[in-house]
Amino acid sequence: MKNEIKFIGLGEKELETLSKDMLLSLNLKEMKEIQEHYKNLGREPAQIELETLAQTWSEHCKHKVFNALIDYVEDGKVEKIDSLFRSYIVKATDEAGKKKKDFLVSVFSDNAGIVKFNDEFNIAFKVETHNHPSALDPYGGANTGIGGVIRDVLGCGLGAKPIANTDIFCFGEFDMPAKDVPKGILHPKRIAKGVRAGVRDYGNRMGIPTVNGAILFEERYLGNPLVFCGTVGIIPKGMETKAAKDGDLIISVGGKTGRDGIHGATFSSIELDESTSAAAVQIGNAIEEKKVLDVILQARDRGLYTAITDCGAGGFSSAVGEMGEELGAEVHLEKAPLKYEGLAPWEIWVSEAQERMVLSVPPKHEKEFIELCANEDVEATVIGEFVKTGMLKLLYNGEIVGDLEMDFLHNGGPRRELKAKWENKKEEKISIKTGNLGEDLRKLLSHPNIASKESTIRQYDHEVQGGSIIKPLVGAENDGPGDAAIVRPLLDKNDGVAIANGINPMYGDIDPYWMAASAVDEAVRNIISVGGNLEGIALLDNFCWGNPEKEDKLGELVRTVKGCYDTATAYDLPFISGKDSFYNEFILKGKTIAIPGTLLISAIGVMKDCRKRIxxxxxxxxxxxxxxxxxxxxxxxxxxxxxxxxxxxxxxxxxxxxxxxxxxxxxxxxxxxxxxxxxxxxxxxxxxxxxxxxxxxxxxxxxxxxxxxxxxxxxxxxxxxxxxxxxxxxxxxxxxxxxxxxxxxxxxxxxxxxxxxxxxxxxxxxxxxxxxxxxxxxxxxxxxxxxxxxxxxxxx
Amino acid sequence: MKPKAIVLRTAGTNCEYETNHVLKMVGFDADNVHINELIRGDKKLLDYQMLVIPGGFSHGDYLGSAKILANKMTYKLGNDIPEFIEKGNLVLGICNGFQALVKSGILPGFGGNYKKQETTLTMNDSGHFQDEWIEMKNVNKGKCIFTKDIDFIIPCPINHGEGKFVAPKEIMGKLKSNDQVVFKYVKNPNGSYEDIAGICDESGRVLGLMPHPEKYFTHLNSPQSTRTEISNEAAGLAIFRNAFGYFK
Structure with missing residues (x-):
């Protein structure tokens, strides 16, 4: 095969070096498993195959920490945890699902979670993080962060129509003197302004109201700002499942493929340092995505395709790999439309160029689909087909450049085994001398985490689509801090969705368990405050953490997840989707600065009658x-x-x-x-x-x-x-x-x-x-x- | 038969959903039609009685707001829109639609010349996009058919970055003497000359405005509705009801 990598004969040291040099972000155990696989095949892997494995097995795509076997020691007591995800998150959802019959429609299996809205429609919700890119290129990172989560919702089920966005940011201290900002880091205020503009210019152009959010400032986010972008969508009942069929064409829709965003998925699992390059950041174009959104919703309603997913992390490699997991696929890489000449086949395959969706279209609908796209100036190109071979076959100008077993790609890879520990601290109640409480109150109101976010909120369109019921700013002069937002997506019906979030990373400095409980409680309180109810609430969990290989960091994560479980089950609330982002650490002159372990709980609350809002x-x-x-x-x-x-x-x-x-x-x-x-x-x-x-x-x-x-x-x-x-x-x-x-x-x-x-x-x-x-x-x-x-x- | 409205969309249009809803609410049949369908001839403008160009960021507003859409209207649709107006039909441009009408010269359309740009809408004084509820008042003396009998303040949102109406002095004078000024802001949010929020052509059948009356079609939309009891006949509907009334 072309572009083979000398691999099967390598020793452990060399495997580790190769993983690092190729930016694969695979550990030794994983490299050895791949080596074993190719030894059995009796050949060397092609470069494109290694890249595909690295993308598919990346933390970003596979959530290896949440599925790991963990030895957890709390105050000296040992506990074996077989997957945090299964033992706590999924368990909470299963328990809530038993009590809320029919509420859960699709959880954890798709790009977004889906719950029941009314008799005709369901609601999809997803929150993503785009932290590393936003640290290097705040505007571009935020642009593509929001673009990506919108595509997640557009690509869930057979496609949901986005109806609202929510954005939560954590930045370093905005008033930090410029001279104190270390080399290689952008000033927190510059990051804040860039992120705000990025979300504004993309979200507004997409015509999706940004109705909810939060902004926090804390010094430990200096090198690793957090950017959470969320999208709520509405999808007709019955469209929540999808499956590509043998013989369906693989069609790429939307943007062209370029060299931007190569290694985005694997890059997200690396600690940043002064020398990290911005080339891994994608370039966004909102209008391209808006055009794609417009044609896809029409094609969906005409029944022109059998499955859809977005090209996010890992690009085509993840999208085609995922859609063809149960079948097999054959892709002709030279057919992908390029932004410019000169891309190697593997670059086409893993590029994370934006605004692309992959669809499986039965051959009988090919003409109608391509015509529909062309009518609205959207490029749609057949790049291959799904075939029941169980293999992922990659060709370039007729020559096979990669040939991978779907089974190995998706089910291979060793489970991670990690260690975690947590020591409970003794908490003391404190006594506070009462001084001038009026002054204290004014100071608190001026604290950046509490202070009005009006200058940001008003740059976002929260009225578009006509469904805004409770706005982010409320009151006599339309400037008070609303709790949750409510949108009414069907303009002639009174069903509504309340959208809220809970986040308080500082509590985690004392006990992450109570940080999690507080975040869930806060999100729920916000929904109730505008007239929502417990029955209609579904949660998303987003974890942004430091290096999980450090026992204390992982211990904090375990405490957090336990807090999530206990609080969610106490209120019978399901988690329907989530995301994790690790390695949010910055190495500065040999010293590591980790963010505080940060849990964002996002909540949607379905309301039968939004006229009950307050x-x-x-x-x-x-x-x-x-x-x-x-x-x-x-x-x-x-x-x-x-x-x-x-x-x-x-x-x-x-x-x-x-x-x-x-x-x-x-x-x-x-x-x-x-x-x-x-x-x-x-x-x-x-x-x-x-x-x-x-x-x-x-x-x-x-x-x-x-x-x-x-x-x-x-x-x-x-x-x-x-x-x-x-x-x-x-x-x-x-x-x-x-x-x-x-x-x-x-x-x-x-x-x-x-x-x-x-x-x-x-x-x-x-x-x-x-x-x-x-x-x-x-x-x-x-x-x-x-x-x-x-x-x-x-x-x- | 119901009068038919065409909601013209293109890449980046984003208010067609609620605009279509409000048109149907007041009695129109309404179709969302891509401009390419008109250009190709798949759909005909003259099959409709009212043209609505809704809000959005047509083609990204990358060459200035609505410039590309305006060019498409001028050079790809040629005489279609002027002919449509001359036949006695209605045209309404909201936000990006207003920008398109101004940049194609359909507004102010002095002397029935719908191809000469006389005014523009430029960057807000704030320098960025603004979302807020404003109040606007009808100052038209009777020419504009959309504002017949509107003697009350209309609150509704603005959602724009380039909404500052500017024009040379003599054009401002002409707009006033021709009774082509329609809406003024009660409190100017963007630096528009003489608080202008919307203008019409000389026939009174073409209206363009920056604020979004279509986003105030029920009392539930109002940010004040939890404080004071508001009639379910939301003020934003009045403009659309007048348009419908014109065909009765």
């Missing part, structure tokens, strides 16, 4: 203010602690049983009534970063209605003796709720047996007034000034 801004003078949920002394890793350099304190926990009861009753209370003044609950806001103090301030300045509350009335753990703790503790499972003054009895009746406390009322004037435990007024702040504190930080 927003978080205070509405009417005289209405009552309640806190749902109990406040504990949990100041650890919260934003008050971060601001004041406090390292101690207990991390917020979740009391599953009590939380669930609170959630279920609150959902009922929110659903009562039709017109605004018939509603029991007029406003509801999730209590999260900055605790009760920030939540009530946000509600007041969003509604431009003053509020008077008393901390002594807040349901709290007995031993709390300090105003600052009640005001700023970030205890989970809490909401601040505005209750219609005339419906107090009805509210309390519905909330019977739940943790609620009436803490004050919406009052006249333009101030937030808070009485402390002593009964004395401890905060009296002008709403416009509070709002300005919140708005000023990120006005760039």
């Amino acid at each position: 927003s978080m801004d205070l509405k009417e003078e005289g209405n009552l203010i309640y806190v749902v949920g109990k406040t504990f002394n949990e100041m650890g890793a919260g934003h008050f602690a971060l601001l004041n350099g406090i390292k101690e304190g207990a991390v917020p926990k979740v009391r599953f049983k009590e939380a669930r009861k609170n959630f279920e009753s609150l959902v009922k209370a929110i659903a009562v009534g039709g017109k605004n003044d018939e509603r029991i609950v007029r406003a509801c806001h999730d209590c999260s970063e900055g605790g009760l103090g920030v939540a009530i301030a946000e509600m007041a300045f969003a509604g431009m209605k003053s509020a008077e509350i008393e901390l002594g009335k807040v349901l709290q753990e007995e031993e709390i003796k300090e105003d600052a703790v009640i005001l700023f503790s970030e205890s989970n499972s809490r909401f601040v709720v505005e209750v219609n003054a005339g419906k107090k009895k009805e509210f309390e009746e519905i909330m019977k047996g739940c943790e609620i406390s009436e803490i004050g009322e919406v009052s006249g004037g333009n101030e937030l007034a808070i009485k402390g435990l002593s009964g004395k007024e401890i905060v009296k702040e002008n709403l416009s000034e509070l709002k300005e504190s919140w708005k000023k930080t990120l006005r760039w």
Whole structure:
């Protein structure tokens, strides 16, 4: 065979060197298994074959860490974990699926997870990460990050129509002095602006509303910013499954193939350093993808193809390999349309050039399909066919350049065996001297993680497609921080989808288990806050981690996954898809900086009637203010602690049983009534970063209605003796709720047996007034000034 | 028979879905048609009574907003659109559609010359794309058929990066004296001259505007609907109802 690599005679050292030199990112065990395979075949592998194996077996495509055998030691106790994925994530989904009959349509098996929406449609959801590319080329990385996840949704089942995007970013500290930024790293503010522009220019051009997101700043993201891009899609019932048939043509649709993005999949499993090149980053073109989207939805509805997938990581090699897994395929690489001449066959095969989809089209539909594409100036090219041989045969100008067994490609590869450890730390409750709490509140509102993201949100189109119901910014002046967003994808129906996220990586510094529980809890609270319910919620889990070969890093991951499982099962919530990104570490002058292990929980909440929506801004003078949920002394890793350099304190926990009861009753209370003044609950806001103090301030300045509350009335753990703790503790499972003054009895009746406390009322004037435990007024702040504190930080 | 509307789309159009929905809501039959279908002759403009060019980023707006689409309208469709207008039909351009009408010269269409560009829509003063709800008021004195009897403020979103309306002084004067100014922003979001949000041609049958009335077709769209009770007859519908009424 052409381009054979001298391989079967190599020793261990040489195999390792070869993996490194060819950027295969395969470890010795994997290289040896490949060597064994070719020894049995009695020939050397072709370069293209090694490349294909490396792509297919890459961490990016195969999730080797989540499927590994792990020896986990917690406080000296040994536990054998046979796949984190199966033992926790899938298990949680299976358990929830048993209780939510018909809700789960397609989970973990496709590019995106699919759940039931109504009797005619299902909803698909996927969140991807695009971290490494965004570190090197923020604009291009974010562009192709969003382009990629849109194609995931377009390529799930027989193709879902994207209806909303969500984007979550973690950056280094934006106000870092330029001289302190190490060589080879872009300044966090430059990365932030580039990523924002990249998402804006791609998402807006695609005509998909960006309705939800979050931005966090922390110094450990300096060399490894995180860019999570998510897309929600809608797909007609019955179109969730696909299967290429023997004899179907392999058609590449959309962009041409170039040398951009070679080794993207394997590159994502390497630690970055000062010398990493940007050539592995793909180049995006939104309009090309929009054209592809337009023709594919038409072809789908005409039934012109049997299967579809996107060309993402690994390019054709992954797409064709995946679609032909059960069959076999023959690909004529010279037929792929190229951006320019000079690509080697293996480069065509693994290039991650953007805006390409691969479809299997029965020969009888070839003409109609190609014509449909041509009519809208979309290039569609037959590059081969699916044939029932069990082999992946690659040809270039008639010559065989690669010939791989599908079975070895997909089922070969050794399982990883890893070690993990975790030591529980003793947590101490802390006592905080109460100073000027008004000033503390203003500082918290100005904290970049809490501060208004308006300057970013307003650069994204969140109205396109006409389904925007609860917008990212709400309130009297359309500038308050909405909890979840709601979209109504079918313009003549009232079914809605709420979209939210939960992320709090700092809690992981104390205990990743509670970080995970908090993230799930937060995402759920956001959905409930706008009128959603537990029955309609499905979750995605995205893990961005450091090097999993380090025992302590993997130990943190195990704790996190356990937290995911326990919280999801406590609320009967399924995970429907997810993603992991490892090796988010940066080597600087020989020193490794790892990101904090970061879990993003994204949630969709299907709502039968989106007219039941509510927003978080205070509405009417005289209405009552309640806190749902109990406040504990949990100041650890919260934003008050971060601001004041406090390292101690207990991390917020979740009391599953009590939380669930609170959630279920609150959902009922929110659903009562039709017109605004018939509603029991007029406003509801999730209590999260900055605790009760920030939540009530946000509600007041969003509604431009003053509020008077008393901390002594807040349901709290007995031993709390300090105003600052009640005001700023970030205890989970809490909401601040505005209750219609005339419906107090009805509210309390519905909330019977739940943790609620009436803490004050919406009052006249333009101030937030808070009485402390002593009964004395401890905060009296002008709403416009509070709002300005919140708005000023990120006005760039 | 229902009047028929054609929603003209091309690569990068992205508001055809909700535009089509609103047209049907008020009584039109509406088809989304790719410009290539008109160019090839598969579909005929004259089979329709109203042409709507919806929002989006036609051809990426890479040569300036809607420039490529405008060129296609001028050079590939030739006289089709002017003839369509002269026959008494309606044309509505929203956002990118307004940009296409302005850049092809269909608006302001002085003296019935629909091929001379007199004004433009350029980068917002902010320098970037903006998404926000604005309020616009009808200032037309009676020429524009789309705004008949609209004496109320219409809130609706703007979603554009290049929405700043600019024109030389004499053109501004002519627009005013001809009663071709239709919508003004209550609070100018983008630096448009004299707060202009939309203009019509001399016949009053061609309207172009930057804001998106089609995105305010139910009270649920309004960002204020959780605060105050809003009529389900959303203000954005009025423009489309007038267009429908024209054919009754």
